[in-house]
Amino acid sequence: xxxxxxxxxxxxxxxxxxxxxxxxxxxxxxxxxxxxxxxxxxxxxxxxxxxxxxxxxxxxxxxxxxxxxxxxxxxxxxxxxxxxxxxxxxxxxxxxxxxxxxxxxxxxxxxxxxxxxxxxxxxxxxxxxxxxxxxxxxxxxxxxxxxxxxxxxxxxxxxxxxxxxxxxxxxxxxxxxxxxxxxxxxxxxxxxxxxxxxxxxxxxxxxxxxxxxxxxxxxxxxxxxxxxxxxxxxxxxxxxxxxxxxxxxxxxxxxxxxxxxxxxxxxxxxxxxxxxxxxxxxxxxxxxxxxxxxxxxxxxxxxxxxxxxxxxxxxxxxxxxxxxxxxxxxxxxxxxxxxxxxxxxxxxxxxxxxxxxxxxxxxxxxxxxxxxxxxxxxxxxxxxxxxxxxxxxxxxxxxxxxxxxxxxxxxxxxx
Amino acid sequence: xxxxxxxxxxxxxxxxxxxxxxxxxxxxxxxxxxxxxxxxxxxxxxxxxxxxxxxxxxxxxxxxxxxxxxxxxxxxxxxxxxxxxxxxxxxxxxxxxxxxxxxxxxxxxxxxxxxxxxxxxxxxxxxxxxxxxxxxxxxxxxxxxxxxxxxxxxxxxxxxxxxxxxxxxxxxxxxxxxxxxxxxxxxxxxxxxxxxxxxxxxxxxxxxxxxxxxxxxxxxxxxxxxxxxxxxxxxxxxxxxxxxxxxxxxxxxxxxxxxxxxxxxxxxxxxxxxxxxxxxxxxxxxxxxxxxxxxxxxxxxxxxxxxxxxxxxxxxxxxxxxxxxxxxxxxxxxxxxxxxxxxxxxxxxxxxxxxxxxxxxxxxxxxxxxxxxxxxxxxxxxxxxxxxxxxxxxxxxxxxxxxxxxxxxxxxxxx
Numbered sequence: 001x002x003x004x005x006x007x008x009x010x011x012x013x014x015x016x017x018x019x020x021x022x023x024x025x026x027x028x029x030x031x032x033x034x035x036x037x038x039x040x041x042x043x044x045x046x047x048x049x050x051x052x053x054x055x056x057x058x059x060x061x062x063x064x065x066x067x068x069x070x071x072x073x074x075x076x077x078x079x080x081x082x083x084x085x086x087x088x089x090x091x092x093x094x095x096x097x098x099x100x101x102x103x104x105x106x107x108x109x110x111x112x113x114x115x116x117x118x119x120x121x122x123x124x125x126x127x128x129x130x131x132x133x134x135x136x137x138x139x140x141x142x143x144x145x146x147x148x149x150x151x152x153x154x155x156x157x158x159x160x161x162x163x164x165x166x167x168x169x170x171x172x173x174x175x176x177x178x179x180x181x182x183x184x185x186x187x188x189x190x191x192x193x194x195x196x197x198x199x200x201x202x203x204x205x206x207x208x209x210x211x212x213x214x215x216x217x218x219x220x221x222x223x224x225x226x227x228x229x230x231x232x233x234x235x236x237x238x239x240x241x242x243x244x245x246x247x248x249x250x251x252x253x254x255x256x257x258x259x260x261x262x263x264x265x266x267x268x269x270x271x272x273x274x275x276x277x278x279x280x281x282x283x284x285x286x287x288x289x290x291x292x293x294x295x296x297x298x299x300x301x302x303x304x305x306x307x308x309x310x311x312x313x314x315x316x317x318x319x320x321x322x323x324x325x326x327x328x329x330x331x332x333x334x335x336x337x338x339x340x341x342x343x344x345x346x347x348x349x350x351x352x353x354x355x356x357x358x359x360x361x362x363x364x365x366x367x368x369x370x371x372x373x374x375x376x377x378x379x380x381x382x383x384x385x386x387x388x389x390x391x392x393x394x395x396x397x398x399x400x401x402x403x404x405x406x407x408x409x410x411x412x413x414x415x
Numbered sequence: 416x417x418x419x420x421x422x423x424x425x426x427x428x429x430x431x432x433x434x435x436x437x438x439x440x441x442x443x444x445x446x447x448x449x450x451x452x453x454x455x456x457x458x459x460x461x462x463x464x465x466x467x468x469x470x471x472x473x474x475x476x477x478x479x480x481x482x483x484x485x486x487x488x489x490x491x492x493x494x495x496x497x498x499x500x501x502x503x504x505x506x507x508x509x510x511x512x513x514x515x516x517x518x519x520x521x522x523x524x525x526x527x528x529x530x531x532x533x534x535x536x537x538x539x540x541x542x543x544x545x546x547x548x549x550x551x552x553x554x555x556x557x558x559x560x561x562x563x564x565x566x567x568x569x570x571x572x573x574x575x576x577x578x579x580x581x582x583x584x585x586x587x588x589x590x591x592x593x594x595x596x597x598x599x600x601x602x603x604x605x606x607x608x609x610x611x612x613x614x615x616x617x618x619x620x621x622x623x624x625x626x627x628x629x630x631x632x633x634x635x636x637x638x639x640x641x642x643x644x645x646x647x648x649x650x651x652x653x654x655x656x657x658x659x660x661x662x663x664x665x666x667x668x669x670x671x672x673x674x675x676x677x678x679x680x681x682x683x684x685x686x687x688x689x690x691x692x693x694x695x696x697x698x699x700x701x702x703x704x705x706x707x708x709x710x711x712x713x714x715x716x717x718x719x720x721x722x723x724x725x726x727x728x729x730x731x732x733x734x735x736x737x738x739x740x741x742x743x744x745x746x747x748x749x750x751x752x753x754x755x756x757x758x759x760x761x762x763x764x765x766x767x768x769x770x771x772x773x774x775x776x777x778x779x780x781x782x783x784x785x786x787x788x789x790x791x792x793x794x795x796x797x798x799x800x801x802x803x804x805x806x807x808x809x810x811x812x813x814x815x816x817x818x819x820x821x822x823x824x825x826x827x828x829x830x
Contacts, residue, residue, distance in 0.1 A: 063778070064785035068722075068736035101775040104794070265723035266789070268732040295789035296776050305720065307483075308680035309727070317683040321483035358819050360516040361711050361793075363478070364826040370479035374681070374710035377792035378776075379519070404773050411779040 003388065004033050008041025008354065009368075010344055017046060019350040022388035027346055039393075044354040044382055045368055048342045049108025050299035051333030053258040054199075054237040054287025056114045057123075058094030060101065061086065061410050062292035071205065071267050079292060082414060083115070090410075091119030097407040098297055099127035103397055105298040105378040108351035108386040111235065111258075111287070111337060113172040113199050117156045121163050128391045130351060132337050133160070134172025134199045137187060141180045150186055157194065166387050168337070170197040170235075176220055177208055181227060188229050197233050197337070203246075204238035204269050221246035230255050235336060237287060239277070240270040247273070251280040256336040259328070261306045263289035274310040274320055285333035286325070300380075303329050303373045322373040354383035418803065419448050423456025423769065424783075425759055432461055434765040437803035442761055454808075459769040459797055460783055463757045464523025465714035466748030468673040469614075469652040469702025471529045472538075473509030475516065476501065476825050477707035486620065486682050494707060497829060498530070505825075506534030512822040513712055514542035518812055520713040520793040523766040523801040526650060526673075526702070526752060528587040528614055532571045536578050543806045545766060547752050548575070549587025549614045552602060556595045565601055572609065581802055583752070585612040585650075591635055592623055596642060603644050612648050612752070618661075619653035619684050636661035645670055650751060652702060654692070655685040662688070666695040671751040674743070676721045678704035689725040689735055700748035701740070715795075718744050718788045737788040769798035 003019040010017070016031040017024060066078035086094075091114065102110060109130040114120055117135040124131045135156050139146035153171060160169035171187040173179040179187075191198040203209055203220050216223045221242060224230055230253035237258045239250070250257060259272050277284055286306055288297045303325045310320035334342030334351075341349040355362065355372070359380040362371045372380075384392040391397060418434040425432065431446040432439060481493035501509070506529065517525060524545040529535055532550040539546045550571050554561035568586060575584035586602040588594040594602075606613040618624055618635050631638045636657060639645055645668035654665070654672045665672060674687050692699055701721055703712045718740045725735035749757030756764040770777065770787070774795040777786045787795075799807040806812060 061779060063790060064780075064782045067782070067785045067789060068733055070732060074732075097775060097778060104775060262723060265727040266732060268726045268730050268734075270730075271727060291790070295785065296792075298776075298792065301716070301719075301792070304677075304716075305723065308677060308720065311683045312680040312686060312724070315683050315685075317485055317489070317681060318483055319683075358816070358823075360512055360519060360815070360819055360822075361713075363512060363819050363822045364476060364829070365479075365823060366826055366830050367479045367482070370482045370710065374482060375478060375706070377711075377713065377716070377794065379792065379794045400775070401773070404775055404778050407775075407778045408773075408780060411781055414779075415781055 002033050002036035003039065003350070003385065003390065004031060004036040005039045005041040005046065005354070009045040009357065017344070019385065019388050022350055024344065024346055024348050024350050027344070039354070039383065041354060043357050045357055046344055047353050047355060047372065048330040048344055049351040049353050049384060049386060050106050050329050051285065051337065051342055052102065052107050052110040052288055052297060052299055053235065053285040053333040053336065054260055054289055055098070055110045055112045055297060056290035057098035057110065057112050057120060057297070058086070058091040058114050059290030059292045060097040060297070060407065061090065061094040062290070063295045065292060065414065067295070074267070086115070088116040088119040091116035092123050093406050095120040095123035096127060096403045098291065099123055099129050100397055100400055100403050101297050102129065103127065103384050103391050104381065104395070105300055106353040106381040106384060107297065107299050108353070108384065109334065109337070109339065109341065111170070111199060111333070118159065121160065121167050124167055125163055128386050128389050130166040130339070130386055132168040132170050132197060134170040137171065137173045137183065138178045139180050139183050140178060146180055146183045149183065153187065153190065170199045172199050175201040175208065176224070177211060184229055185227060188231070191233055192231070197235055199235045200237070202236040202239055203241045206241055206270070209241045219243065219246055221249050225249050225253065238264065238269070240264060240272055242273060244276060247276050247280045247282065251282050254283070256283045256285065258285050258287045259306055260287045260289045261309045262302055263293040265305070265309065267293055271309060271313045275314050283332055283336055284328050285336055286328045298378060299329050300372065300376050300378065307373060322370045325373055326369050350388040351386050353381055355380050356382040417448050417451035418454065418765070418800065418805065419446060419451040420454045420456040420461065420769070424460040424772065432759070434800065434803050437765055439759065439761055439763050439765050442759070454769070454798065456769060458772050460772055461759055462768050462770060462787065463745040463759055464766040464768050464799060464801060465521050465744050466700065466752065466757055467517065467522050467525040467703055467712060467714055468650065468700040468748040468751065469675055469704055470513070470525045470527045470712060471705035472513035472525065472527050472535060472712070473501070473506040473529050474705030474707045475512040475712070475822065476505065476509040477705070478710045480707060480829065482710070489682070501530070503531040503534040506531035507538050508821045510535040510538035511542060511818045513706070514538055514544050515812055515815055515818050516712050517544065518542065518799050518806050519796065519810070520715055521768040521796040521799060522712065522714050523768070523799060524749065524752070524754065524756065526585070526614060526748070533574065536575065536582055539582055540578055543801055543804050545581040545754070545801055547583040547585050547612060549585040552586065552588045552598065553593045554595050554598050555593060561595055561598045564598065568602065568605065585614045587614050590616040590623065591639070592626060599644055600642060603646070606648055607646070612650055614650045615652070617651040617654055618656045621656055621685070624656045634658060634661055636664050640664050640668065653679065653684070655679060655687055657688060659691060662691050662695045662697065666697050669698070671698050671700065673700050673702045674721055675702045675704040676724045677717055678708040680720070680724065681708055686724060686728045690729050698747055698751060699743050700751055701743045713793060714744050715787065715791050715793065722788060737785045740788055741784050765803040766801050768796055770795050771797040
């Protein structure tokens with residue numbers, strides 16, 4: 001068995017890449033492997049699959065449902081009412097559509113937070129991607145709800161073990177304004193005890209910061225440190241409204257920060273302090289957020305917009321160059337999730353993408369990373385391999401018509 | 416003859432669209448036309464082709480050649496030395512690649528400024544697009560060069576008449592810091608006399624503004640007004656560093672302003688004052704600029720980034736909603752160029768695009784315009800028709816492999 005990719009471009013070399021099981025086993029010229037499926041890699045480059053570090057995958061069902069609105073109006077009058085109508089089966093269909101879109105745009109792994117864990121997990125299992133899944137944990141300071149949420153988290157952690165190794169479980173406390181202090185502490189202790197990640201929205205809006213200062217006399221990250229919530233297993237999405245002192249705290253506790261430039265711009269949440277974060281040595285990765293505030297899950301686009309936003313905000317075209325943003329979208333995310341992925345090397349997980357070098361957007365082809373960050377779109381993605389299995393070849397994903405037909409039916413249901 | 420598109424989605428209706436000659440002749444259900452080529456439009460939507468209002472098309476040859484650099488370094492050490500090596504044949508190959516990329520991403524018309532007019536015109540003629548082409552006019556205050564440039568402009572205007580009606584000629588004085596006052600006046604008089612457009616870079620960088628103030632005691636747009644250069648045939652690219660008073664002058668003289676968000680962000684030129692421009696009633700359109708400062712020519716991406724930039728800069732998610740940015744990318748540009756295009760209506764030029772509604776990025780499909788602005792990429796573009804001719808069908812452009820092979824050869828020549 002195995003998968004042998006012949007004569008593919010890797011960096012500046014043409015080489016063969018052998019995948020055995022779910023790992024890259026050999027990278028060398030002229031490899032042979034009896035019984036391996038052979039993929040002709042000529043005219044293609046191999047790069048790591050993207051790691052989308054902050055998603056609410058099933059919100060594809062809300063794509064272009066409500067746009068160009070003020071955040072509160074958008075959430076309370078449009079998104080929450082629709083979300084409340086969705087059951088686990090709906091979430092499954094939304095997550096399948098999300099997985100399909102992610103595969104088509106070269107993503108092999110995502111870090112998700114959403115309701116109906118098993119709906120999402122079932123979709124990921126079937127679609128062949130890798131994902132770290134957390135159920136949204138919200139208690140609104142209600143002790144009964146807190147007890148129920150804790151019980152559910154324990155149950156889901158047990159259930160998550162019944163899925164394949166591609167699926168991991170993380171704690172997903174939504175934010176400091178939706179989860180009680182005691183539940184935040186409980187979730188962090190549970191994560192620490194079981195070696196799990198703790199995925200939370202932090203300092204996305206000014207309102208969140210102001211409310212925290214009013215309530216606790218501290219800014220969000222100061223308060224989280226005070227109650228012992230920061231640590232290397234914390235994945236903090238957004239992190240826009242942060243002072244230098246807060247950035248130092250994030251760095252000190254090795255918190256992983258996920259930048260979501262498109263969502264932050266579309267909702268006018270604010271601009272990410274990229275330079276201050278990078279200079280403090282914080283591990284930065286990239287996420288699309290949900291499709292209703294983006295409105296896609298495309299990491300190619302997210303890389304470009306991250307680089308553009310940083311250059312504009314810092315008034316410096318040399319800030320966040322292509323290679324750095326590419327690493328944010330690949331190996332940095334993989335490292336934050338504790339995965340041997342995000343880089344094409346022997347021994348790493350076989351989560352990779354073949355790029356069509358004859359797509360006009362990648363021509364003449366002076367620099368592939370620059371081309372991927374600044375010019376490519378999903379039409380450049382030819383083949384996607386995750387965990388050693390081919391999920392897409394020649395741009396085609398098996399069963400895509402049925403997935404799309406199921407998801408399109410929501411148009412008539414909700415419009 | 417003719418082209419009959421059956422059962423295509425137009426707005427919220429399913430209809431047939433008949434194209435005769437180079438115009439849309441009928442839009443109604445159940446049309447018949449003997450001898451017309453029939454296109455099955457089911458599962459597709461018809462929208463106007465994009466009008467890319469500021470390009471240097473052949474700079475596709477410099478795509479990803481030099482990125483993440485300070486503007487002066489980028490231009491003087493990388494772009495200008497390479498540009499100086501390009502002859503008309505190179506420009507032809509670069510323009511063909513640009514046309515191919517534009518067709519693939521749904522653009523049917525572009526407003527260009529570059530060297531070797533005939534190289535670009537030949538490519539546009541062959542590729543079937545519509546374009547307004549200007550040769551770059553630069554004299555650096557040198558009277559000999561000014562005389563030569565004026566003679567060349569007169570010659571190119573005559574030569575432009577030998578091409579098809581799809582190709583128009585415009586004056587292309589580069590900028591106020593590269594063209595003498597007398598040549599600017601000459602070019603404007605020539606444009607006015609012959610009913611031509613006058614395409615110029617204005618207020619792209621702070622340096623340009625500061626230099627103008629130092630030299631003339633006036634800001635660029637004030638100075639241009641003083642010397643009689645503003646008018647409804649002026650297409651002003653960029654317009655970033657402008658005061659309210661300058662915006663009033665642009666509005667008063669009905670100058671058409673082209674916003675180039677990606678280029679402005681990538682080069683850290685600055686943020687476009689969208690709200691002030693829009694409130695002053697200025698006709699705004701959208702451009703990608705050249706591929707070396709973008710690095711693609713994709714109007715789908717440009718629309719999204721225009722909307723995102725405006726929301727971020729104005730700290731308001733309701734600013735520049737999808738429908739407005741879509742109009743900037745279609746009918747506003749067409750109107751600025753004096754074309755009956757940019758809208759799907761009987762009697763209009765048949766410059767249109769069929770969008771594949773079964774692309775996962777357009778699903779569920781609550782709002783096509785929102786989907787096109789915020790979620791689509793070129794993989795959603797199925798068919799492109801310009802001037803009544805099919806340029807792409809099912810994503811395939813005739814002869815594309817040869818165009819790409821020719822353009823890829825520049826990688827080895829310049830790397």
